[in-house]
Amino acid sequence: MTYDLVIRNGMAVLPAGLAPADIGVRNGKIVEIGAIAAGQTGEEIDATGLTILPGMIDTQVHFREPGGEHKEDLATGSKAAVMGGITGVFEMPNTNPSTSTTAALEDKLNRAKGRMWCEHAFYVGATPDNIQELPELERLPGTCGVKMFMGSSTGSLLVEEPGAIEAVMASGNRRVAVHAEDEARLRERKNIADAAANPTAHPEWRDAITALNATKQIVELARKTGRRVHVLHISTGDEMDFLQHHKDIATVEITPNHITMEAPDCYERLGSLAQMNPPVRDGAHRRRIWHAVADGTVDILGSDHAPHTREEKANTYPNTPSGMPGVQTTLPLMLTHVNEGRLSLLRLVDMMAHGPNRVWGIAGKGRIAMGYDADFTLVDMNAERTIQADWLASRAGWSPYEGIACKGWPVGTIIRGRQVMRDAELIGEADGQPFRFHETLRPGAS
Numbered sequence: 188m189t190y191d192l193v194i195r196n197g198m199a200v201l202p203a204g205l206a207p208a209d210i211g212v213r214n215g216k217i218v219e220i221g222a223i224a225a226g227q228t229g230e231e232i233d234a235t236g237l238t239i240l241p242g243m244i245d246t247q248v249h250f251r252e253p254g255g256e257h258k259e260d261l262a263t264g265s266k267a268a269v270m271g272g273i274t275g276v277f278e279m280p281n282t283n284p285s286t287s288t289t290a291a292l293e294d295k296l297n298r299a300k301g302r303m304w305c306e307h308a309f310y311v312g313a314t315p316d317n318i319q320e321l322p323e324l325e326r327l328p329g330t331c332g333v334k335m336f337m338g339s340s341t342g343s344l345l346v347e348e349p350g351a352i353e354a355v356m357a358s359g360n361r362r363v364a365v366h367a368e369d370e371a372r373l374r375e376r377k378n379i380a381d382a383a384a385n386p387t388a389h390p391e392w393r394d395a396i397t398a399l400n401a402t403k404q405i406v407e408l409a410r411k412t413g414r415r416v417h418v419l420h421i422s423t424g425d426e427m428d429f430l431q432h433h434k435d436i437a438t439v440e441i442t443p444n445h446i447t448m449e450a451p452d453c454y455e456r457l458g459s460l461a462q463m464n465p466p467v468r469d470g471a472h473r474r475r476i477w478h479a480v481a482d483g484t485v486d487i488l489g490s491d492h493a494p495h496t497r498e499e500k501a502n503t504y505p506n507t508p509s510g511m512p513g514v515q516t517t518l519p520l521m522l523t524h525v526n527e528g529r530l531s532l533l534r535l536v537d538m539m540a541h542g543p544n545r546v547w548g549i550a551g552k553g554r555i556a557m558g559y560d561a562d563f564t565l566v567d568m569n570a571e572r573t574i575q576a577d578w579l580a581s582r583a584g585w586s587p588y589e590g591i592a593c594k595g596w597p598v599g600t601i602i603r604g605r606q607v608m609r610d611a612e613l614i615g616e617a618d619g620q621p622f623r624f625h626e627t628l629r630p631g632a633s
Contacts, residue, residue, distance in 0.1 A: 188211070188213075188218070188219065188227065189213070189227050189228065189229075190211040190212055190213050190218065190219070190223070190227055190228040190229070191212055191213050191214065191228070191229055191230065191604055192211075192212040192228060192229070192230045192231070192232070192561070192601075192604045193209055193210065193211050193212070193223050193227070193228040193230075193231050193232070194209065194210045194212075194231075194232045194234050194239060194563065194565075194601075195209045195223070195231060195232070195233055195234060195235075196209070196233055196234050196235040197210075197234025197235070197237050197238065197239040197565070198237075198238045198239065199220070199238070199239040199555055200238070200239065200240050200241060200532065200533065200536045200555060201220065201555050201556075202554060202555070202556055204533065205238075205532065205533065208220050208221060208239075209221060209222055209223040210223075210239065210555065210561075210563075211223050211227075211228070212561040212604040213604075214604075215560060215561055215603035215604045215605075216551075216558060216559065216560060216561060216604075217555065217556065217557055217558065217559050217560075217561050218557070218558075219557075220555065220556075220557065232565075232599070232601075232606070234565060236567065236569075237565050237566065237567055237598065237599070238532070238565070238566050238567075238568055239555065239563050239564075239565055240272075240536055240540065240555075240563065240564040240565075240566060241536060241540035241541070241552075241553055241554050241555050241562065241563065241564070242273075242274030242275060242306075242540065242552065242553070242560075242562025242563055242564055242600075242601070242602065243272055243273050243274060243518060243539045243540055243564045243597075244273070244274065244275045244276070244277075244306075244539060244540060244543040244544075244549070244552065244553060245268060245273045245275070245276045245277070245489050245490050245492070245514050245517065245539070246276075246277040246331075246440065246487055246489040246543050246547070247277060247279065247419060247420070247440065247442070247489030247490060247491045247492070248264060248268070248276045248277065248278050248279065248489075248490060248491075248492040248514050249278065249279045249281065249282075249491075249492060249493045249494070249510065250263075250264030250265070250276075250278050250282075250492075250494070251264075251282055251283075251494065252264075252278075252282060252295065252298055258494075258582060259494035259581060259582045259583060260302075260582070261278075261295075261298055261299050261302050261303050261307075262302040262303065262304075262617065263580060263581060263582045264276075264278075264492070264494065264514065264581060265302075265303040265304040265305045265307070265617065265619060266304055266580040266613065267492075267512070267514050267515040267579065267580040267581040268304065268305045268514045268515065269304045269305050269600040269602075269607045269608045269613070270515050270578070270580045270597075270600075270608055270611065270613070271514060271515035271516060271517060271518050271519070271597055272518045272564040272565075272566065272597025272599075272600055272608075273305060273514060273515075273517070273518070273564075273600070274305055274306060274552075274562040274563075274564060274600060274601075274602050275305050275306035275307060275308075275549075275552065275562070275602075275619075275622060276305055276306075276307050276308075276514065277307075277308050277309070277310060277331045277489075277547075277622075278295075278307065278308070278309050278310065279310055279312075279334060280309065280310045280311060280312030280334050280344060281312060281336070281344050282295075285312045285314070285344050286309055286310065286311060286312055287311060287312040287313070287314050287317050287324075287344065288317065288320075288324075289320075289323075289324060289327065292309060292311060292324065292327055292329070292330060293327075295309050295329075296309070296328070296329045296621060299619065299621070301616075301617055301618075302617050303617055303619035304607055304613070304617045304618075304619055305600075305602065305607075305619045306552070306562070306602060306619050306620055306621070306622055307329070307619055307620075307621060307622065308329055308330060308331035308621060308622040308624075309329060309330055309331065310330070310331055310332060310333065310334035310364060311324040311325060311327075311330055311332070311333050311334070312333075312334055312335075312336075312344040313333050313334065313335040313336075313344070313346050313355045313363075314344060314346065315346060315348070315351045318351070318354045318355055318358050319358065321333055321355065321358040321359045322358055322359040322360070325359045325360075325361045326361075326626075326627050327627075328621060328623075328627065328629070329621035329622070330627070331547055331622065331624065332361045332362055332363065332364060332417075332547070333355065333359060333361065333363045333364065334363075334364045334365075334366070335352070335355050335363055335364070335365050335366070336366045337352060337365060337366060337367050337368060337369070337370060337401045337404075337405065338366055338367070338368025338369065338370050338373055338393075338397070338401060338464070338465075339368075339370060339373065345370065347370040347371070349404075352404070352405070352408060353408050353411070353412065356405075356408045356409060356411075356412040356414045356416070357412045357414070359414075360414075360626070361415075361626055361627075362414075362415040362416065362417050362438070362546065362547070363414060363415070363416050363417065364416075364417045364419055364440075365401075365405050365416055365417065365418055365419060366419055366420070366464070367398060367401035367402045367404075367405050367418050367419070367426075368393060368397050368398055368401050368464065368465055369396075369397045369398075369400040369401045369404075372396065372397045372400060373392070373393060373397060376391075376392050376393075376394070376397070377392065377505075379391055379392045380392040380504065380505040381505065383504070384503060384504055384505075385454075385504055386454045386458055386459045386461065386462045386504045386505075386507070387450070387451055387454040387455070388504075388505075389454065389462050389466045389504075389505075390450050390466040390467065390468045390469070392505070393464060393465055393466050395422075395423040395424075395425050395426075395468065395472070397465075398421075398422055398423050398425075398426055398465050399423060399425045399426055399429065402418055402421075402426045402429060402430065403429060405418065405437075406418075406429075406430070406433050406436070406437050409433075409436045409437060410436060415436055415437075415438070416436065416437050416438075417437070417438045417439075417440060417486075417487075417546060418430065418437055418438070418439055418440065419440045419489075419491075420440060420441065420442050420445065420463075420465060420489075420491050421439055421440065421441055421445070421476065421479075421485075422445050422465040422466060422467070422468055422472065422476075423465075423468060423472050423475075424471060424472045424474075424475025424476065424478075424479075427439075427475055427476060427478070427479040427484055428475075430484060431479070431482070431484045434484070438486040438487070438546045439479070439484055439485050439486050439487070440485070440486065440487040440488070440489055441476055441479075441480070441485050441487075441488055441489075442463075442488065442489060442490060442491045442513070443488065443490065443513060443516075443517050443520050443521060444463060444467055444491070444511065444513065444587075445467055445468070445472075445473065445476055446473060446476050446477055446480070446524070446529075447520055447524075447588075448461060448467045448473075448587070449467065449468070449469055449470045449472075449473045450466070450467055450468055450469050451469075453467050453587075454467075457587055458500075458504075459500045459501075459502075459504050459507040460497075460500050460511060460585070460587050461511070461587055462500075462504070462507055462508075462509050462510075462511075463491065463493070463509050463510050463511055464509040464510070477529060480529075480530055480534065480538075481530070481534075485538060486538070486542045486545070486546050487538055487539070487542040487543055487546060488517070488521070488535075488538040488539055488542075490513035490514045490516075490517040491510065491513065492510075492512055492513045492514035492581075493508075493509070493510020493511060493512065493513075494510075494512045494581050494582060494583035495508040495510055495511070495512075495583060496582075496583055496584065496585075497583075497584065497585055511586075511587050512579075512581045512583040512585065512586055513586070514581070515578075515579055515580060515581060515586075516574055516579075516586050516588050517539075518539075518564070518566070518597050519572070519574060519593040519595065519596055519597070520588060520591070520593065521535050521539075521595075522535070522566060522568065522593065522594070522595025522596065522597075523593045523594050523595055525568075525595060526568065526594040526595050527594075532568075540553040540554065541553055541554060547624065548624050548625035548626050549622050549623070549624060549625075550622075550623040550624060550625055550628060551623070552622065560602075560603050561601065561602075561603055561604035562601065562602050562603065563599070563600075563601040564597055564599070564600060564601075565597070565598050565599030565600075565601070566595060566596065566597050566598065567595070567596050567598050568594075568595050569594070569595075570594070570595065570596040570598070571592065571593070571594050572592075572593055572596050573590060573591065573592050573593070574586055574588045574589055574590065574591050574593060575589065575590075576589055578611065598610055598611075602618075602619070603620075605618070
């Protein structure tokens with residue numbers, strides 16, 4: 188057998204676990220796993236000393252396309268992704284205009300052609316006005332599903348009335364991703380943020396009860412309507428205690444920020460740069476989320492990359508945007524957590540490759556297995572490097588983790604058998620393609 192590409196001498200995360208393996212690729216697919224004789228390939232990568240992961244997938248980014256000259260867009264955001272070892276992303280719908288109509292989704296897919304470096308899919312944003320169209324919208328090619336904001340965040344998408352929330356849950360079949368915060372309680376407590384005028388008040392204003400109320404409400408409606416739900420960026424131990432009893436219908440996503448930072452330290456050091464929704468909370472919540480990683484409650488880890496600039500973040504709180512960039516720094520941070528013993532490498536791969544494949548039904552992605560797309564993230568588990576501004580590709584131009592020393596680093600990104608990043612250098616041209624999903628495959632699709 189001949190191959191277009193062979194990756195040799197690496198340790199690979201295979202379905203059976205971590206093992207030495209050569210991997211053969213032809214026509215963008217994995218066609219051989221095992222010892223491969225020399226001289227049967229057009230291109231070879233020597234992965235001696237490296238670990239070969241399935242392509243890492245970030246299921247929560249905000250690239251903000253379309254943006255202005257100094258704003259993040261699909262090109263710069265996806266560059267940051269592949270530089271950080273990410274082979275695919277799901278982009279959120281709270282752009283301007285919001286991705287909540289067929290025309291907007293088609294426009295986004297057209298904008299992605301020849302500009303996005305990684306594979307991609309786009310959420311459709313639920314609104315009180317498009318509920319009847321959601322069953323059709325969620326099945327459009329390149330769409331990963333419906334995203335609903337129960338609590339206000341960046342952008343204008345908000346579904347807060349109980350009847351409207353239930354109607355969204357009853358309209359369609361695919362899993363719904365939810366930003367779960369109680370909007371009525373946020374309005375009642377806004378005076379806390381206004382009076383403080385300091386981001387240290389952020390986790391008090393948007394407190395744990397605000398998150399738990401909404402999470403309980405959406406799980407109750409999931410059971411009532413028979414609709415699966417994916418609760419995003421869980422920030423509290425209270426929610427984890429609740430959600431572990433509802434895994435038959437609710438899947439769980441966390442961010443690296445909620446397990447790496449904690450209050451009040453992050454706000455004292457970084458001010459509004461550490462502000463996100465829902466907030467980074469104290470050490471007790473952080474430890475409980477780590478416990479949920481260990482016990483299997485957590486299904487997916489996504490960056491929640493939100494590329495606000497330093498200038499935007501410099502306004503007076505609470506008139507400051509929430510969110511921080513992270514698509515490029517997630518893997519170095521998480522590999523450091525692995526090296527420091529907080530989780531295993533296999534658990535990390537489960538949350539960033541196997542989990543996205545399992546929860547969202549991504550066709551042919553997220554595993555190193557025969558017949559799957561040849562998407563790989565090559566990492567050096569022993570590399571010691573520091574996150575620095577000149578490495579960052581996002582137009583945000585900063586990271587809350589600048590100056591943080593990491594052990595474990597992405598050194599190669601391969602998508603459909605094509606190298607797009609090696610040793611911090613982009614290779615070739617942008618050729619990211621839309622993800623395909625089992626629930627939306629068309630007849631004759633390949």
